[in-house]
Amino acid sequence: MFLEIKDLNTYYGPSHVLQGISLNVEQEEIVALLGRNGMGKSTTLKSVMGMVKPKSGKVIFQGANIFGKPPHKVSMAGIGYVPEERRIFPNLTVEDNLRIGVKGGVVDESNPKAWTLEKIYEVFPSLKKRRDNKGANLSGGEQQMLAIGRALMGAPSLLLVDEPTEGLAPIIVDAVRDVLEEINKRGVSILLVEHNLEVAMSLAHRVYLMGKAHIGFVGTVQELDANPEARAQYLEV
Template sequence: MLVVRDLHAYYGKSHILQGVDLSISAGEVVSLLGRNGVGRSTTVKAIMGEVPPQGTIRFKGQEIAGLPSHKIARLGLGYVPEHRDIFPGLTVRQNLLLGIKNTRRPGKWRLQDMLDMFPNLAARADTPAGVLSGGEKQMLTTCRTLMGDPELIMIDEPTEGLAPLIVQQVGDLIAHIAKAGVAILLVEQKLSIALRISHRVYIMGHGRIVFEGTPDELRANEAVRKEWLEV
């Protein structure tokens, strides 16, 4: 479904991505792991067109490198950014409805589905989104992206700064999305969540992929964990 080959990206003169290769099949959950600053967030931004990419990015067989973000989104690629963008002056319900890309064709996810999954959001459906907690904003941002009916969703650091109970809820949401058949590229710091829900994992180091394998293969590879993940 998504194939990335020899992906490079720069911030000014800084060469951040230095030949990234990765792929995700339909319905697959893949986690992108690594320490802060190695290029994980830049990878998803480059795929989404928020950072100018150099290399090959093919989504459902179509080359998307260089396309504007809104056109990439309309092809069925969803993106939940790390900074949890919401419209604080609009209600939770209005934020969710803004995620719909095609009002003429109903998708897999309805507004009521989102509210049923998260009673907290349902209770605040008509409340301005700006008053939500950090965990609620993460859920709202993810659910709003789902309202656009993506075939693949990229989620960047969804548990950053959240309380343990909310971390568990966010992990359950991601697992629920996967069960619905949506492919997922998850950028995550917490190894426990990534290993619990992923089919495969990639580890980044110094702007490149340094490991690819199953969760079991990563669990068994202490040397890789020590070199590229542990502080």
């Protein structure tokens, strides 16, 4: 198995916000993790990434135990993270924001997972045009592209992406969607948290639906499509 999360429990103080989450991602797969506000989707990603410390459970990535490991160790193991807040450096140029994502500062071109600036600009032509602009001067969509591009510069084999289309205009939503699809075609697996059901369903191979602190449904996109009860229970407001 590529990424295996088993019976993961995470607390914020006394509140038990992940109560035995189990979820897998296979190599080359796009898996969507969906659910209403406050169910624990972001906390699941943060618990894998080591941004919050889970209390118990198992997280195995490519055979390595990464449970409870700090973010830099998880990142070294090959997982990239695109947080909801994007966290672009406003005073750095697009290109410097990208360079910051490179582990060890130098692109290791012998690594088949490595992304050079040229490769990034091929997939993100809008960033190429803006390469000398400061982060602060980018649109929301460009900032999202930059956050994804920066994570790729770390040569991940799996990308955790939290709400990449949130707050973006429809045409930009489509562009972000297409970029994620292209990245996946180039061999990066993706665990995607997304509120836009259409985007999630058009990208994902499999879907997990979260209820409060737990997984309520697992299936292929086709299975979810054929299951209006699951959608009503876990998605519709």
